[in-house]
Amino acid sequence: MTEKKKQKGKPPKKQFNFYWIYVTVGVLLIALNLFNYSSGAQKVTWDRFVNEMLKEQEVSRLVVVNNELKVEIFLSAEALKSDKYKDLKKGTFSDATGPQFYLTIGSVDQFSRDLNRVQEDLPESAQVNPEYDQRKNWTGEIISWVLPIVIMIGLWVFIMRRMSGGAGGGPGGQLFNIGKSKATLFDKEKNVKVSFNDVAGLDEAKVEIQEIVEFLKNPKKYTELGAKIPKGALLVGPPGTGKTLLAKAVAGEAQVPFFSLSGSDFVEMFVGVGASRVRDLFKQAKEKAPAIIFIDEIDAIGRARGKGAAQGSNDERENTLNQLLTEMDGFGSNSGIIILAATNRAEILDRALLRPGRFDRQISVDLPELNERKQIFKVHVKPLKIDNTVDIEFLSKQTPGFSGADIANICNEAALIAARKDKKAIDQQDFLDAIDRVIGGLEKKNKIITSEEKKVIAFHEAGHASVSWLVKYANPLVKVTIVPRGRSLGAAWYLPEERQITNTEQLIDEMCAALGGRAAEEIIFGKISTGALSDLEKITKQAYAMVSIYGLNSKIGNISFYDSTGQSEYSFSKPYSEKTGQTIDEEVSKLVEAAYIRTKDILIKHKAELTQLAELLLEKEVIFKEDVERIFGKRPAEFDAEREEKKLLEQTISDNEKAKAIALSAENSDQKKLTEPTEEEISEEKNS
Template sequence: MSKEKSNKTNKPSFNFYWIYAIIAIGIIALQVFTSGGNTREISTNDFFELAKDGYVEKIIIINNQEVEVFIADDRLEDLKDRDKKYKNLSKSKGSFGESPQLTFTPPEPKFFMDQLKEVNSELSEAGQGQIDYKIDNRVNWLQVLLTYSLPILLIFGLWFFMMRRMSGGAGGGGQIFNIGKSKAQLFEKGKGTNVTFKDVAGLEGAKEEVQEIVDFLKNPKKYTELGAKIPKGALLVGPPGTGKTLLAKAVAGEAQVPFFSLSGSDFVEMFVGVGASRVRDLFKQAKEKAPAIIFIDEIDAIGRARGKNANMGSNDERENTLNQLLTEMDGFGTNSGVIILAATNRADILDRALMRAGRFDRQIYVDMPDLNERKEIFQVHLKPIKLQDKVDIDFLAKQTPGFSGADIANLCNEAALIAARKKKSAVELQDFLDAVDRIIGGLEKKNRIISKEEKRAIAFHEAGHATVSWLLRYAHPLVKVTIVPRGQSLGAAWYLPEERSITRTNQILDEMCAALGGRAAEEVIFGEISTGALSDLEKVTKQAYAMVSIYGLNDKVGNISYYDSQGRSEYSFSKPYSEDTAKTIDEEASKIIEEQYKRAKQLLTENRDKLTALAEKLLQKEVIFKEDLVEIFGERPWDSLEPEEQLKEAAKEIIEQADEKSDSEETENNSPAPSESENGSETEETEGQPKE
């Protein structure tokens, strides 16, 4: 049985191009078989010379365009001896009868016939046999076939080619007559992806959820005995590069059931009804092989909320596909033994009917890795790399906050490329640091032309960032500062952000102040500002508006958030607040930014000598590190505090600020009332009473 099965599976599938090959071979064979073997072309004068000498037995005049000449059998050898140019002539038989030995193109028909009659009369007078001639109006079927059928074949071939391209290429669902078939890639038992859960570092919570689904398929009795039901679907949600597709690959490698994998865009074609047809075919195949798992990557391609597409009012193919998917996942018919896995990084735009329990019972959030998870990811990606002994994985994990799993994999590969470029025998720690700079800042451009004045301005700009961030408690700790151009930036300051779960107001304000330190340093030192602070201004503007309109951290606007977690504002032409509120938001955001700018200027003015010393050192060395700032400013006092002490200090500071605020309010309330002569009329108008 196994041999018969293997023979069936190894049997080559029929290729449509064989039809083209058979037609071409047939045309060539027809051309070869209908043509003469050793036919030689001569001139009209040569023909009449041979005719007068009695060598010609008969001729056939074809459509007054060509004359076929047949040499008499008994004179053929004499003709060969007479002239060497006829030595290759032979008595040949074609597939359709006797073939001529010679051919020529006749002159004007009437003139040719008159000459032929003269030759026949001369031969008759000499007592020789006359030349038989026959006029034949032949049809060149090959020419007719090519004339009429070739354009049709070309049109059909072009149409066939376009249909194959539009339907996704050859094979499976790519054929014209299989366009409604599913294009899912099937992983059967024994044919996996070679990725297991051991290859997925970090993501412990997400792995546990997905492993439970795989375990349910392997050992269903363990759950069904307690009355549990298998989840119908699990949705993997998270930022790009965090490992959603990798988790699905691990499921395909671990699960001992058929695994169907495809992308959301595989359902969508230019033809109406194709997406819904492919959904039906996909679930039909999965039910036949149940228990089975279906994985749909980037499900937002078809799962976008209905009624929010740009082409509203038309017969939207995506909505038809989504409707069919909803019906197949949890409709009137039963769908036992089929689990749906899906992945997206845009869960906010998915349709509510798709997200409900019974379709996707579980939403597994795959977040950016924390410090410990980054260590595990580094250990996985550093296995194939030849490392120097001094490479510290803990240090690398601390240097890469905010990196996703894909970013860390790219970082390891980039470090290996840098080491190979420098012809090293192993990858060193400095190669990883260079790779971090390359990924975050871009390619180093040491040959960029910068004038001395511009370089000095850049040095003070970056020194301003470093100085303010060093003097502020909640600003991110500095790692290094450089004035070497990278990518589109002329200089950069590298920080090591803290691993925060929440961010307080003071922390945001300190970060904004540090971001404005570059522009403030330019004004303090040179008395003028430049365009070099574009990215800083963009950053602080977003932070200020987020504080006022999203996080509710502004006293005047109050505890109100205009954040739209459902993404509905994309399709709305009006703002969720009035014009007066919009004006207030703009004023408060500008006020926050200007206050932090003045604060940065004050800090830099008080520490102008240290700022200048740092800038001069930066101009001299081009790259400075934390140790250089310690040499100039001394140690930061709050860096030495333990985490518990930092929390106590922060709580104490919040209490002190609250006390100061209450004291100021009490002072305002206890101040003497204004006299009636000065403010009495205003008081009366605001209270709504008539003026006496």
């Protein structure tokens, strides 16, 4: 015990970095390359050699190195003892063994002629005959062969280390560990602090996930009844809905080893690496069982097989998927291992991956509803400094269709906007500006727009607002603006109703509201512009969906050409004939034109109100629901709602009155029964 405690108290040893080996080898090679036998000798000029050494009879030997075009100068022992050469270093090649100096020459023949010319005036005893030496620089030749090979090997090792996870030293980081799993392990020493309390909404998904966590904590509760926990759970939902966050909460709650990695971590350019990493991942998980494996974005390797036939049968991704299928439900036992995976493209996954025994459960993580958005807002505003004006419920109603990631982005943008305005706290308007910023983009108040263009934009947006106000089933209007934002020059903001099904009347009213901008341009100016591009794109898609997908057209009938399996993405042919396609095009055109004619009729009847609304928009640039209501009055939908409420109230009153009348009549009859004599009393009176 004490030894273990001492070991725990010791600081972790620093991991040896292999790059020091490369640096050491490189320095040695450079040193060897620079080293030569005359490294201790000093270089002299021709004049000093002749006047101070040769003529003074101090030279004992001259060695001409042919290959290096260098002359090594050896001084005599008497010369070395003089004070003239006392600065020569001892213990190197500069001592009596020599050479002490060297001279560089242009060519051997020229040096011989110059030396003979200089030594003509010298006595024969003082003349020095040069020696010629053919040397080979073995060090240089070896380095010239070895150094390029070493550089190539070092470069290859560096690239391999980078491709297999970098030089961090983790699993898969070394050259020969390229087939090792790159999963990050979270255990007791490296715990995740996210819990289910940090995950707002997703109540149904959390129930199923918590059951898996509970099984790992208390398996006896289930096994006593003969139950088996699902081997795998697949989290399916749009991006930003909290799938990965839910997996982090499982890691924080489970208190068991948790292996986390992405589907792309299996993919590698080398054959067999993906399958090897799958094997190693499950091997590590078995050693630490019970354990959880989480694969994020599993569609990277789980795509249906057979779609890439052009790539050949030996596809690396398919090999990886085959190995994953084998590990999840093969002959080997994987007891105690639970696999979680997340994707937003479940329709493209291989069927073998989704069958029971592999991913037994598909947990839907949908976009949050109103109450869930309220919970998400409460989580994300906790670290923010907000004031009393912020209404969480109102913000939740203003953000239909927003994911958890969108709401987090809104809260962050609100804080940035408040800081930009030097506020001490974030108020309601900052959140509304953040919603506009996320949906429409940044305001571009400095964008150059002519007065004529601005007028067209104002009537265009006023047309949207007018039609959406006057038709019954269009989404309720929030505000209208002609301030450029993002790519749009103006916008009408609506509050979509959160309905699960939509009927034909509602779809047509939405199409009319979208066509209101172009219709207003034609009615007021007598010509149309390109400003309705996004509107036309929206209604065209919606009209084709009504006719060919939802079966809302009488001529096409109750037929849908929608393919929920996603197989139609890979086919180049349409699921209907050319004649049917022509009929669909004709019906879509009729549907859109009928909606446009209806829209024009509505705006012509209310042309004065349309003009008044557009002028108010030109004046203020931003108008709200109250301004539209002041011009047009209440919406038809609100009238119907009031009428229905009035009918319900009258019906309730009449029902109450009827109930009171029935109760009163019953009470009177009871009283009558009490006052009238019974038959026994009458008979007794007769007998008396």
